[in-house]
Amino acid sequence: MPSKDKSIIPLMETLYSNFTNTETTIADFFIHNNKKQDFSAESISRKLFVSKASLSRFAQKCGFKGYREFVYRYEQTFNEEIQNVGKLKKNVLSTYQKLLDKSYTLTDEAQLKRISEMLLKYKKVYVYGIGSSGIVAMEFKIRFMRLGLNVESVVDAHIMQMNSVLIDEDTLVIGFTVSGKTKIVLNSLKEAKLRKAKTIIITSNNDFSLHDFCDEIVLIAVTKNLAIGNVISPQFPMLVVVDILYSHFLNSNYNEKASFLNDTLSNIEFELESELE
Template structure:
């Protein structure tokens, strides 16, 4: 995973001490790779303990682990293809270019924020689960429904509800051996968080799909899959984050199919034949 991308994702939520460390790292990437932890502390006005905490907030075991990843970085500038401000004077051409470029950029960043082991672990737990419970509201509910449809097609016992009360009530039925998947861009959707709390209490394996960084949802989960922190405007809504979440869902789905491709292809063909009668 790109440590510079991770750093940019969480920057605005860092403490003032952490921002000083982050600023120094961003301005002196090559030099930091050669420093000791005490050397970095002296240069950015922090302490060795604050440096270690800073590294752990980004998901690294310590400063040495952080330096290894930093040394792998190429210059990771933010893409210029961000949303332009869209108003009543915006042309259709500018809207098309802005939205398509932003979505592509968000998918790239989101994939960069995840490591293959976490994705593989999530797939393995879903594969072995007795039941899969999926929680999401609003735009995330659309992602929940998409994941449920895909899992049902390969005969996974999957439960999700659009009604938040039903979601919460269903979490009471979760048992050990089940998987609970919480989908929330902010990681703070109360209905999702409470459903995941109950699922965790009932000893389910908990998987989160949320934006990168610390949140109530991520703190509950055994595995977190991340999307890029992209929603900066009310006008943009959940456009790019939803696309990134759907991309993660597609990755999980195809990986599950590949685990037993012959059997799953037969199931997919059977469901395709069934829905043909409706056309």
């Protein structure tokens, strides 16, 4: 992908909930800015009525050594062209492309490979999700079950609570929540952690407090700052991550998993043919 796909805007979006009021002002400016200009500390501090020290702290919270490094990355990946989309079809497809670009930026290949190895290690795997995230949890189960993984999706709040008694140190629990604020999913992950399970959350919200009870935080792209984000299926960025994770899992001991997949698909076809006879 071209270098502009490595925009730092998705990183700012995932960290948004951790920013102070001043840092939110700074983030909003860089996220919504659509033209090249003087991004020096002197210029931006005057424009936003913030101190240079605030700009420096903001840059460091984003993972940079200082504001100068942050601006260098921002200018390096800045896209001067403003999209002016008239037709709905082109608008929707353009938004999906932006989501893919953001997913490319946020995807941590080493992390997903590490998680695929966890899937092989633990005896029980539970995938939690409510609403749209629940649909992804069910899709996760179907996809990975075909590769021989002992996985169960839990998409009901009451069953999620009851399921906590089945969790122990041999369990891996994965929670899907786009906002990172779905209480039943967060509480279930906390309970799982207390029972010494391995826990993973897949979310767009890189809230630092999630590290207290999640061993891995897998970040997904968000649409809140895209022009028509409200018409894009919220499952899409989560499914992108699931697909990449699926590829890593399939690639580990490929021949065995491919054989298992062919067997399950053949069995499904046989059952369908039997029903049609």
